[in-house]
Amino acid sequence: MKCRNLNRMAVIFLAAAAFWATALCGGLYAGEIDLKLPPLTDRPDGFADLKWGDPPDKLEGYIMFSESESGGPEQYVMHGDGRTWEGFAVDEIKFSFQRSQLVMVRLSLAGSVKSDEVRDHAMKKYAEPSLESKRDGGVSYVWNDDDFGVILALHPSKKPEVTLMNHKLALELSL
Numbered sequence: 001m002k003c004r005n006l007n008r009m010a011v012i013f014l015a016a017a018a019f020w021a022t023a024l025c026g027g028l029y030a031g032e033i034d035l036k037l038p039p040l041t042d043r044p045d046g047f048a049d050l051k052w053g054d055p056p057d058k059l060e061g062y063i064m065f066s067e068s069e070s071g072g073p074e075q076y077v078m079h080g081d082g083r084t085w086e087g088f089a090v091d092e093i094k095f096s097f098q099r100s101q102l103v104m105v106r107l108s109l110a111g112s113v114k115s116d117e118v119r120d121h122a123m124k125k126y127a128e129p130s131l132e133s134k135r136d137g138g139v140s141y142v143w144n145d146d147d148f149g150v151i152l153a154l155h156p157s158k159k160p161e162v163t164l165m166n167h168k169l170a171l172e173l174s175l
Contacts, residue, residue: 040126040145044164047105048083048093052166055100062095073098080110085162086121088113103170107162115154118162122152 046052050059062076073096080090089110096104109118122141123129131142138155147168153161 040143040148040150042125043148043150046102047085047095047107047164048078050095050102050105052103052169053101056095056097056102059095073103074100080107085109086125088118088121088160091159098170098173101169101173103167103173104163104165107164109160109162111159113160115156115160118152118160119154122150122162126150 046054056062056074056076059076059078061081062078076095076097078093078095080092083090083093085107089112090107091110092108094106094108095102096106119141122143126143129141130144131140133140133142136155138153138158140154141152143150144167147166149163149165149167151161151163151165153163
């Protein structure tokens with residue numbers, strides 16, 4: 001049992017190290033990352049009446065998207081049903097739970113939402129992103145601090161997506 005826990009912790013550590021090494025090296029090479037991460041202000045404490053750490057049994061009208069018996073995230077999808085994020089209409093919501101606790105929400109905004117308007121709003125709300133990544137004709141903006149992250153993904157052929165993540169809680173639950 002101890003060996004299994006040590007192996008799991010080693011895998012988690014290596015995965016985290018690989019992620020940060022890739023992000024830092026790629027970002028530094030491209031000159032796109034700001035290593036000074038001020039705390040994000042005005043961050044949400046969840047979404048759609050769920051708070052970070054809440055169990056999925058509070059969800060209503062969802063579809064199970066994926067379930068992992070190996071400790072990976074459980075994901076649930078539901079329609080936006082008139083909900084908004086920062087005044088922008090939400091088309092679909094994906095909730096991710098780690099050990100039955102809400103850690104991430106991905107919002108697909110309605111097709112009528114203009115990418116430029118969402119980007120401009122996010123830039124005003126969160127200031128300069130800590131990372132900007134261009135790929136396959138699209139761009140992603142990341143605002144991040146020690147506890148929380150916001151990712152805005154914009155692509156000309158897809159609906160804008162906003163991801164809200166309590167990565168401090170996700171990391172605690174994955175150990």
